[in-house]
Amino acid sequence: MDTLATWHQILEQRDPARLGEILAEDCVFLSPVVHTPQEGRELTTFYLTGAMHVFNDSFHYVKEVVSGDHAVLEFVCDMDGIVVNGVDILTFDASGKITEFKVMVRPLKAVNLLHARMKAMLEQLAS
Amino acid sequence: MDTLATWHQILEQRDPARLGEILAEDCVFLSPVVHTPQEGRELTTFYLTGAMHVFNDSFHYVKEVVSGDHAVLEFVCDMDGIVVNGVDILTFDASGKITEFKVMVRPLKAVNLLHARMKAMLEQLAS
Numbered sequence: 001m002d003t004l005a006t007w008h009q010i011l012e013q014r015d016p017a018r019l020g021e022i023l024a025e026d027c028v029f030l031s032p033v034v035h036t037p038q039e040g041r042e043l044t045t046f047y048l049t050g051a052m053h054v055f056n057d058s059f060h061y062v063k064e065v066v067s068g069d070h071a072v073l074e075f076v077c078d079m080d081g082i083v084v085n086g087v088d089i090l091t092f093d094a095s096g097k098i099t100e101f102k103v104m105v106r107p108l109k110a111v112n113l114l115h116a117r118m119k120a121m122l123e124q125l126a127s
Numbered sequence: 128m129d130t131l132a133t134w135h136q137i138l139e140q141r142d143p144a145r146l147g148e149i150l151a152e153d154c155v156f157l158s159p160v161v162h163t164p165q166e167g168r169e170l171t172t173f174y175l176t177g178a179m180h181v182f183n184d185s186f187h188y189v190k191e192v193v194s195g196d197h198a199v200l201e202f203v204c205d206m207d208g209i210v211v212n213g214v215d216i217l218t219f220d221a222s223g224k225i226t227e228f229k230v231m232v233r234p235l236k237a238v239n240l241l242h243a244r245m246k247a248m249l250e251q252l253a254s
Contacts, residue, residue: 030212030233031233031234032233032234032235033233033234033235034234034235035210035234035236035237063197063216065192065193065194065195065197065198065199066192066194067192067193067194068192070190070192071192072192072199072214072216074216083162085157085231086231087199087214087216087231089190089199089201089214102233103233104212104213104214104231104232104233105231105233106157106158106159106160106162106229106230106231106232107158107159107160107161108159108160108161108238108239108242109162110162111235112235115235
């Protein structure tokens with residue numbers, strides 16, 4: 001399975017409904033803000049859907065470092081004049097599905113902005 | 128040149144004096160906290176020296192994703208009960224020297240703790 005190609009398609013088409021194709025059932029999401037892992041495909045889908053709504057069209061990847069069971073995708077996104085620079089760190093199982101989706105962001109201003117935006121978006125999605 | 132092997136030696140021996148062996152003259156340091164790049168081997172050495180003083184012996188790498196001109200080293204460090212989880216994202220020139228050293232950290236608590244500790248350490252080193 002070409003998980004990364006599918007992931008890029010999902011992002012381009014803003015189609016979170018297809019996340020089930022690439023996330024393992026026991027996938028864990030690790031946010032840039034909170035320490036506690038969010039466990040399971042459902043919660044991971046919830047967070048990634050939120051992120052797809054929060055990031056605008058300026059979001060694009062600038063590096064893709066892949067080796068073995070891991071891929072690191074570095075992105076940049078301009079949010080109201082603040083440059084959000086981050087990485088998606090993916091871990092794959094033997095079948096190529098994503099078992100861990102970890103996000104880190106810099107600089108501090110961007111972490112704080114993303115924190116506020118994601119909180120509002122997740123509350124909206126959950127209501 | 129095996130830059131990564133030298134980097135691991137420098138860290139193990141806490142020997143920032145050897146950073147000149149692996150940093151390109153025009154190396155740029157990008158901090159997890161501040162947007163503005165810190166330009167040049169001297170400033171990069173200053174920041175990495177500060178980091179080596181701030182991180183304790185619990186610092187260790189948990190992933191090494193290397194491909195082409197890039198290496199992503201994921202680390203974990205326990206600082207006073209707060210788990211600092213981060214990545215060093217390195218870019219190499221044709222001779223294998225590091226031209227960009229970028230750091231990102233999660234979660235937010237860890238970014239704030241590192242911010243405070245690095246600020247105090249860099250002021251001490253500069254005085």
